Amino acid sequence: xxxxxxxxxxxxxxxxxxxxxxxxxxxxxxxxxxxxxxxxxxxxxxxxxxxxxxxxxxxxxxxxxxxxxxxxxxxxxxxxxxxxxxxxxxxxxxxxxxxxxxxxxxxxxxxxxxxxxxxxxxxxxxxxxxxxxxxxxxxxxxxxxxxxxxxxxxxxxxxxxxxxxxxxxxxxxxxxxxxxxxxxxxxxxxxxxxxxxxxxxxxxxxxxxxxxxxxxxxxxxxxxxxxxxxxxxxxxxxxxxxxxxxxxxxxxxxxxxxxxxxxxxxxxxxxxxxxxxxxxxxxxxxx
Numbered sequence: 249x250x251x252x253x254x255x256x257x258x259x260x261x262x263x264x265x266x267x268x269x270x271x272x273x274x275x276x277x278x279x280x281x282x283x284x285x286x287x288x289x290x291x292x293x294x295x296x297x298x299x300x301x302x303x304x305x306x307x308x309x310x311x312x313x314x315x316x317x318x319x320x321x322x323x324x325x326x327x328x329x330x331x332x333x334x335x336x337x338x339x340x341x342x343x344x345x346x347x348x349x350x351x352x353x354x355x356x357x358x359x360x361x362x363x364x365x366x367x368x369x370x371x372x373x374x375x376x377x378x379x380x381x382x383x384x385x386x387x388x389x390x391x392x393x394x395x396x397x398x399x400x401x402x403x404x405x406x407x408x409x410x411x412x413x414x415x416x417x418x419x420x421x422x423x424x425x426x427x428x429x430x431x432x433x434x435x436x437x438x439x440x441x442x443x444x445x446x447x448x449x450x451x452x453x454x455x456x457x458x459x460x461x462x463x464x465x466x467x468x469x470x471x472x473x474x475x476x477x478x479x480x481x482x483x484x485x486x487x488x489x490x491x492x493x494x495x496x497x498x499x500x501x502x503x504x505x506x507x508x509x510x511x512x513x514x515x516x517x518x519x520x521x522x523x524x525x526x527x528x529x530x531x532x533x534x535x
Contacts, residue, residue, distance in 0.1 A: 275408035279379040286310035288326030291384030313342035362399035487518035
């Protein structure tokens with residue numbers, strides 16, 4: 249299958265990618281030492297790499313929060329990437345599962361999770377004497393449903409990529425220029441985003457989702473989500489890969505049923521980030 253060409257968005261606010269690179273550099277130069285919320289994904293990897301290029305490796309610390317919603321394979325990748333870039337990597341435990349507001353899974357779920365994350369990171373910021381906490385929010389997030397942005401503002405988190413007008417396409421294009429292997433990584437999202445709003449989040453559900461997705465990834469699916477509702481698993485893959493799901497359907501059904509799902513379905517619209525938010529958009533239109 250031919251790889252999709254990665255092109256920067258040249259017309260955002262009439263800025264070229266080179267213009268945005270200069271703006272990004274200026275964002276870093278506001279500070280001497282930074283603490284970066286690091287997931288190992290496309291956005292935050294570009295953030296730690298460019299921050300270390302501008303400020304120096306010793307002045308950038310990557311902090312990765314582990315919890316049930318963050319997979320072991322993602323943590324392994326984060327460790328490898330920070331080691332390759334050559335910066336300090338701190339791993340800490342996030343305890344959002346202790347917050348009933350997170351467990352209850354309202355549309356503000358991400359806010360409560362981020363609030364816990366930034367609370368822990370603020371303690372680290374003081375410990376390591378950093379000037380600021382940064383995260384990998386980008387320009388595309390402005391038009392998306394992001395309740396975590398409120399927690400970001402409350403905690404005074406710096407958002408260099410967003411401020412420098414970097415879209416996802418820009419981030420991938422610049423990452424490729426820098427020879428970062430993350431340039432074509434699929435977008436990451438915490439495993440709790442697979443569960444419909446207002447359905448309680450449990451450790452058992454999260455573990456089941458993680459095992460189901462790990463199994464499907466073994467077939468080579470790049471963009472993949474297992475959206476669930478109690479005992480139903482709804483598979484999202486890129487449309488061109490739907491045929492492979494059908495070819496492997498017997499193995500997939502057997503595995504997912506062994507994990508406790510009673511019904512296994514294929515979403516005919518295919519993979520799309522944030523598909524669980526579609527119900528929110530519909531309810532707003534009808535209200």
